[in-house]
Amino acid sequence: MLTIPRAWREKPQRYLFKGGKCKDCGFVTYPARKVCPKCHSENIETVDLPREGKIITYTIVYSAPEGFGDFSPYPLAIVELTNGARLMLQIVDTDLDKVQIGEKVNVVFRRLLVEGNAGIIIYGPKATVVEDK
Amino acid sequence: MREVAVVGTGVTQFGYLWEKSWRDLAVESSLEAIKNSGVDKIDSIYVANFTGGTFVEQEHMAAIVADYLGLLHIPATRVEDACASSAVALRHAYMEVAGGFSDAVLVTGVEKMTDVVTSQGVYSLAMAADREFEGYQGVTFPALFALVARKYMNDFGATREQLASVAVKNHKNASKNPKAQFHNIITIEDVINASMIADPLGLFDCSPMTDGAASVVLMPLEKAKKLTNAAKPIKISGIAQATDTIALAQRESFTSFRATIEAGKKAYEMAGKGPEDIDVTEVHDCFTIAEICAIEDLGFFEKGKGAQATADGLTAIDGKLPVNPSGGLKGKGHPVGATGIAQIANLADQLRGEAGELQVKDPKVALAHNLGGSGATVVVTILEVV
Numbered sequence: 001m002l003t004i005p006r007a008w009r010e011k012p013q014r015y016l017f018k019g020g021k022c023k024d025c026g027f028v029t030y031p032a033r034k035v036c037p038k039c040h041s042e043n044i045e046t047v048d049l050p051r052e053g054k055i056i057t058y059t060i061v062y063s064a065p066e067g068f069g070d071f072s073p074y075p076l077a078i079v080e081l082t083n084g085a086r087l088m089l090q091i092v093d094t095d096l097d098k099v100q101i102g103e104k105v106n107v108v109f110r111r112l113l114v115e116g117n118a119g120i121i122i123y124g125p126k127a128t129v130v131e132d133k
Numbered sequence: 134m135r136e137v138a139v140v141g142t143g144v145t146q147f148g149y150l151w152e153k154s155w156r157d158l159a160v161e162s163s164l165e166a167i168k169n170s171g172v173d174k175i176d177s178i179y180v181a182n183f184t185g186g187t188f189v190e191q192e193h194m195a196a197i198v199a200d201y202l203g204l205l206h207i208p209a210t211r212v213e214d215a216c217a218s219s220a221v222a223l224r225h226a227y228m229e230v231a232g233g234f235s236d237a238v239l240v241t242g243v244e245k246m247t248d249v250v251t252s253q254g255v256y257s258l259a260m261a262a263d264r265e266f267e268g269y270q271g272v273t274f275p276a277l278f279a280l281v282a283r284k285y286m287n288d289f290g291a292t293r294e295q296l297a298s299v300a301v302k303n304h305k306n307a308s309k310n311p312k313a314q315f316h317n318i319i320t321i322e323d324v325i326n327a328s329m330i331a332d333p334l335g336l337f338d339c340s341p342m343t344d345g346a347a348s349v350v351l352m353p354l355e356k357a358k359k360l361t362n363a364a365k366p367i368k369i370s371g372i373a374q375a376t377d378t379i380a381l382a383q384r385e386s387f388t389s390f391r392a393t394i395e396a397g398k399k400a401y402e403m404a405g406k407g408p409e410d411i412d413v414t415e416v417h418d419c420f421t422i423a424e425i426c427a428i429e430d431l432g433f434f435e436k437g438k439g440a441q442a443t444a445d446g447l448t449a450i451d452g453k454l455p456v457n458p459s460g461g462l463k464g465k466g467h468p469v470g471a472t473g474i475a476q477i478a479n480l481a482d483q484l485r486g487e488a489g490e491l492q493v494k495d496p497k498v499a500l501a502h503n504l505g506g507s508g509a510t511v512v513v514t515i516l517e518v519v
Contacts, residue, residue: 010265029383031266037383057287058385059279060332061271066256068271073329076276077380086382090270101287112269124269 007122012046014124017107019049019085028085031061032109051107057098058091067113075099081107081128087125094129104130134231136354138366139516142478147345147466148314152388155189155245157495158346159198159278161197163241164473164481166348166478167202171363176235178209178227180468181242184418187257189245192318192438198241215261216376216419217505218242219347220473221231222417224372230351234424238355244468254342261506263380267468275339277381277405277507278420279331284387286333286454287423290439293333297324298444299421300337300449306450307460309490314343314466322422324421336419344464347475356495367481370498371515379509392511393430393502394503400513401432401499411515413483414454415476418461427447427454427502455493459482473503484518 013031020032024041032046045121058077061068068074075091077099091099092110105127112124143165145158145384153161159180167175180195193199195209212222219242225239246254258270262277286292301321307313327335328383357366375395378384385391401407408431416431418424425439433454434442440450448456459465459479464470482488500512 037378057280057284059276059283060329061273061276061334062328063273063275063330064252064254064271065259065268065273066252069252069273074271076270076272076280078280078387086223087266088270088272088380088382097398111273122269126270 005118007120017049017125020044020047020049028083030085030087034036034055049085050082053079053105053107055099055101055103055105056080057101058087058109060096060099077105077127089125091126098129106130135233137227137369138323138353138354138357138519139232139369139477139481140172140352140357140360140363140366141346141350143164143169144312144475144478145346146312147288147343147426149247151434153344155185155243156197156201157247158344159241159243160201161482162346162348163198163202163239165242165490166350167239169364170237170350170352171360172237172350172352175207175239177207177238178204179212179222179238179239179240179472180209181212181222181259182491183244183256184260188229188315188467189248201490205389205444214503214510215472216417217503217510217512218470219330220501220503220514221374221510222269223349223473223477223514224374226351227372227489230353235439236352236356238351240351240474241346241348242471244470245344246342247344249478251315251342255410256402266380269273269316271330275331275334275420278422280381281335281426282333282422283382288388289440293325294321295323295440295444296338296425297417298423299424300324302449303418303457303461304463306491307459307464310460310465312451313464314341315460315464320498339461340419340462340467343403343468345466345468345471345475345517347471347478349474349477365485366519367484368517369514371400372512373399373403374512375399377509379397379506381507388426388507390504390511392429392508393427393504393513394515396511397431398440406498406515410498411454411500412498413458413477413480413493414500414502415459415461415517416456416502417505418463418511419467421463423504424456426459430490448473450493451489453495458488458493467510473501473512476501476503477516479482480516484516
């Protein structure tokens with residue numbers, strides 16, 4: 001069971017979609033880190049991440065873990081944001097056949113999971129494929 | 134530093150073992166390894182286990198193993214690095230013996246996975262991924278390797294049929310391994326038509342939930358050679374460990390496992406060997422795509438060529454390089470905490486010429502590859518006939 005502080009302290013990355021940018025080499029990570037994984041600099045600033053990106057690779061999950069059965073089948077994708085940051089996101093509000101490598105996505109704010117029967121509801125980022133108009 | 138040898142080995146039956154607890158399994162493989170090592174005294178124990186806390190609600194397992202083996206008062210240490218737990222434990226045991234701290238060290242890997250229902254098991258296994266940034270999105274292990282498989286198929290034009298050939302080969306090998314979980318022969322069509330787990334990976338692309346334990350006893354090579362009542366010592370000529378990012382999304386490549394490349398390089402260098410010297414290998418085929426990436430990252434096949442090589446039969450028991458003659462994780466079963474040591478025990482049998490129907494022709498050098506999580510921890514071990 002998740003305690004409230006465990007969700008509350010994750011506010012910057014989970015609820016405000018903030019990442020870290022290395023002031024020395026420019027590498028961006030989600031979430032922010034103390035040490036840049038590229039150049040080992042500790043000169044990191046917190047930045048707002050762009051909400052646009054593209055799919056690097058994807059899967060459709062049919063055998064879901066506990067707590068995710070209601071969503072199944074659901075797509076998961078490794079998304080690269082326009083500033084180069086990469087993250088794992090569930091793809092929502094999109095027909096399964098529209099989930100393809102190279103497709104553009106927008107990051108959206110959704111319910112992630114509920115821990116246990118009386119646990120708090122955790123929200124955070126997911127993504128939706130941008131339809132060509 | 135002293136040279137180190139594997140002497141005793143012990144492996145339990147792998148499978149759904151309703152009648153045996155994790156404790157029964159750990160004691161069984163440990164006793165077998167101690168008895169055929171020919172030593173009369175064990176100085177230290179390592180117990181590898183991934184997630185006893187969620188599978189059987191038991192942590193602090195090393196002390197229990199020491200207690201139930203009647204080996205109280207010696208050091209007993211639990212090691213956890215997901216599916217690579219037991220090869221990591223092996224490396225620590227190696228260092229303890231090489232460094233002169235102990236003369237006989239028991240390493241036991243154990244996992245009891247079938248006391249929980251599948252969805253709970255999937256949840257437990259997912260803890261080897263990044264809980265907050267992968268688990269919260271609904272990531273499963275099949276999903277992580279499916280992301281790799283999708284990218285691999287996209288980049289190299291590999292087909293579902295080629296991936297399936299890994300599972301077909303490993304089931305065929307397992308059918309001759311009396312201790313394997315599966316003895317059924319499967320076809321390419323069976324793999325492709327199986328129920329989807331995480332697209333493009335179906336049920337037969339995935340290793341199963343398995344109960345089992347495996348043990349080895351390590352000794353200084355010079356002392357092992359003097360034992361008269363023991364199995365022939367097998368030298369550990371290289372052992373190396375490397376890490377990569379815990380989250381798959383942070384990797385530089387999604388079709389190659391950097392930790393495998395780095396651990397492989399170091400192990401080859403330590404042993405003074407290269408990929409061309411390896412006669413037989415057990416690699417971490419938790420999913421079909423994982424075996425293909427492993428045989429490329431270890432230098433046996435060019436990047437992008439592993440899938441076709443497997444489909445062409447180059448990795449069969451009678452092929453150019455036999456890969457997973459035991460049946461691998463796919464056919465033999467994958468009790469996660471035991472897998473790395475089971476690989477060592479299987480390869481010791483091969484190098485002693487005692488692998489029965491699984492025997493590869495006259496191998497002298499063998500390589501074991503044990504991978505944790507989606508590749509954040511990898512250990513590569515090179516074994517040699519003395």
